[in-house]
Amino acid sequence: MLFTNIWYVAESSDKVTDQPVSVRMLGRDFVLFRDSNGAPVCLSGVCPHRGADLSQGKCEPDGTVGCPFHAWRFDSTGKCTKIPSNKDPVGEIPTAARVDSYPTQEKYGYIWTFLGDDLENAAPILDIPEFEDPEWSKVTHAVTWNCNQHWAKQLDLDHVHLPIVHGIGFGGDNPVRPPDHTVEYRDDGGFGTKIVGKPDITKGKWLELRDTRSTVTSVFKYFVAGFTSRGKVAVGGVDNGTYNIFYQFTTPIDEENTRMYYTFFRNFMPGPEGDAEHLRRNCRNIYQDKSLAEKVMPKRAPDVPVYPTITADLEDKLIGAYWKVLQDLRNKGWQIDRVQLEALDKNGDYRTIPSPARRQDGPEEWVFEEIPRIAGIDKAQRDVA
Ligand code: FES
Ligand SMILES: [Fe+2]
Missing domain, CATH: 3.30.530.20 (START domain)
Known part of the structure; x- marks a missing residue:
């Protein structure tokens, strides 16, 4: 039971320095690196050219990550900016030469990344007031x-x-x-x-x-x-x-x-x-x-719980509240359909977590389609539920 449209902690800040870092989340592979300003970037880790693992590549001085296979470069937006073996390396780049780029924030000693396409409706990263307060060790x-x-x-x-x-x-x-x-x-x-x-x-x-x-x-x-x-x-x-x-x-x-x-x-x-x-x-x-x-x-x-958690005696109240949160995320249509996804994976059809750019750009602009999710119910019905 995995959910998109959540801010997740991807890694501790100090683990992401001058080389790409591989992170697996939600059953998919991502690459984390820093651009030329030191800002963290999180991209889908699978190269759209021939599927190499971008985290095996290297960070380039222009702030991109270079693929380990044929050195295509991808910038912080996920777009390919250079194909070195082309006659004109920066001239002829197909539109679909891009990977999903996920919003990131560096906060409280961690790199947070938003894995989904509906940032507007998602819960924001919480405040941690103790972090900057010298009273707290x-x-x-x-x-x-x-x-x-x-x-x-x-x-x-x-x-x-x-x-x-x-x-x-x-x-x-x-x-x-x-x-x-x-x-x-x-x-x-x-x-x-x-x-x-x-x-x-x-x-x-x-x-x-x-x-x-x-x-x-x-x-x-x-x-x-x-x-x-x-x-x-x-x-x-x-x-x-x-x-x-x-x-x-x-x-x-x-x-x-x-x-x-x-x-x-x-x-x-x-x-x-x-x-x-x-x-x-x-x-x-x-x-x-x-x-x-x-x-x-x-x-x-x-x-859904297979044991009688929610109806049990009052001491299990927080567990009941948690399952309600999961139900709410599912109703919003944010739960990954694991049965379908496993069938696709087995069939050699790699799917990625959709990033916000998928809402603007058509499916023809991507090599890999997005993971299937369980259909949600509309807001009016959710409010009644
Ligand atoms: S597989 Fe990445 S550049 Fe060819
Ligand atoms: Fe415990």
């Missing part, structure tokens, strides 16, 4: 999980697993039951909730921050852009003013593998001396979740 982490993005994401959304998998109980009479909470939906298509409990943290540096009887608030938000979760946990208790804030950005590599990017902020243990402990603490939870998610069946997420 930060650490980052990235790891590939061998599971689909939704199984990875549900470990972030699920509160019930916290005491079971991580040993973080909620306190009270039944420490394995999440305290009552309500889900708030926002206009940007995301949602969030607040949990108030007395978690029993029993060891480690963070215990020193807190009187174990004090109340801890945990504010969770989900954003459609980047399939991002944000959690703000008052680790020192509500009155102490110390927080761990995590951002998790989920990028589907394909139907069964997911790149997980994390940025953690803290306003205690300042400076680089605190980084190792901050990362260790968060990574412990990440790798406990990862080993669990990688074994969840089926390997590919179905379009």
